[in-house]
Amino acid sequence: MRQSFPTGRTFATTLTGTARFVAAEKLLEDVEAIPACGSIVALPQFAIVDFEGRESINRIQWAGASCVRTVDDHVSLSLHWKIEDSALPTQSGTLMVEPQAGGGHVCAGELPHLAPxxxxRVLSGWSRHALERSLATVRDQGKQEMFSLVMSLLPYVRQSVDSAARRIYREIHDVPASQDVAIIPVIDQVEADVVIDRMLYGDDSSNWSMVTRLIRRVAATDAVVKKSVMQFISTAIWSSAETHVRAAIGDPHTGRVIRRLARLIRSAEPQVVLDVFRETYPEAQMGLNRVKAALTAGATIGAQQVAWDTVSDDESEPSTWP
Known part of the structure; x- marks a missing residue:
């Protein structure tokens, strides 16, 4: 799975772009607050930190939160930053944004190790309209970085969906580890592609997909402060893949619990299982339809046909070659 996952530097670059996209978009919501003359300062949002000889990606926390700032002409800014890591000492420093004699600004000061x-970036303008255009440029370039990261996550999302489809089959049919050969994905490849597209690109009911919402959250909030950025993202995708696959086969969220109870009481009668569920979890809301859905969940017709065709093809080939 690691081979299909983007590198730390890719995350540092694309997440910084995404953070700038979100910040610039917010500033453009109130054009009148943009200075009549001054600069746009786009700050780095993720740094590369050495952790036992390996590169760790950490979020830079800026005083004032936003990684895109507007600054009036002839005004200076002092921007304090810090990087907190649960396993490493806190890093901190100050970046100065100083006005230049001929107009515009320049940055100087301490910075952590950054991805190329x-x-x-300082984008100066001598009118509000010019600064608005610069903000739009930062926004558009950042949005491209975000979708670049979405596309680079495609192989990992695909593997996560395939793995989830097999794990779910094992759980539903209680297949022991010694019988991996008996496991088939609960959805076929066409159905898996639908799940992958929904995770990556969303659907008509939302402007953002599961993956783009995740990327925006990691980039633009403190969700990953003192946490591993790559582990946070990989775990969220891994978990969401299983949720999406279960939804594709009509398996309710509590399906595993219901089936476990059914095995314990050795009964597949929905009403009997429901009664035991309510006794075991009196505060949970559970209806007969969800119990039935959990007890009847399984591989789709397409997945079963693929498995049957595979077995048929294998049996049609000679066991020995002349």
Whole structure:
């Protein structure tokens, strides 16, 4: 799975771009607050930290939160930053944004180790309209970075969906580890592609998909402060893949619990299982339809046909070659 996952530097670059996209978009919501003359400062949002000889990606926390700032002409800014890691000492420093004699600003001061291309950017303008265009440029470039990361996550999402489809089959049919050969995905490849597309690109009911919402959350909030960025993202995708696959086969959220109870009492009668569920979890809301859905969940017709065709093809080939 690691081979299909983007590198730390890819995350540092694309997440910084995403953070700038979100911040610039917010500033453009109130154009009148943009200075009549000054600069746009786009700050790095993720740094590369050495952790036992390996590169760790950590979120930079800026005083004032936003990684895109507007600054009036002839005004200076002092921007304090810090990086907190649960396993490493806190890093901190200050970046100065100083006005230049001929107009515009320049950045100077301490910065952590950054991925190439994420260094602070200063875009100066001598009118509000010029600064608005610069903000739009930061927004558009950042949005491209976000979708670049979405596409780079495609192989990992695909593997996560395939793994989830097999894990769910094992759980539903209680297949022991010694019988892996008996496991088939609960959805076929066409159905898996639908799940993958929904995770990556969303559907008509939302502007953002599961993956884009995750990326925006990691990039633009403190969700990953003192946490592993890559582990946070990989775990969220892994978990969501299982949720999406279960939804594709009509398996309710509590399906595993219901089936476990059914095995314990050795009964597949929905009403009997429901009664035991309510006794075991009196505060949970559970209806007969969800119990029936859990007890009847399984591989789709398409997945079963693929498995049957595979077995048929195998049996049609000679066991020995002349």
């Amino acid at each position: 291309g994420t260094e602070p």
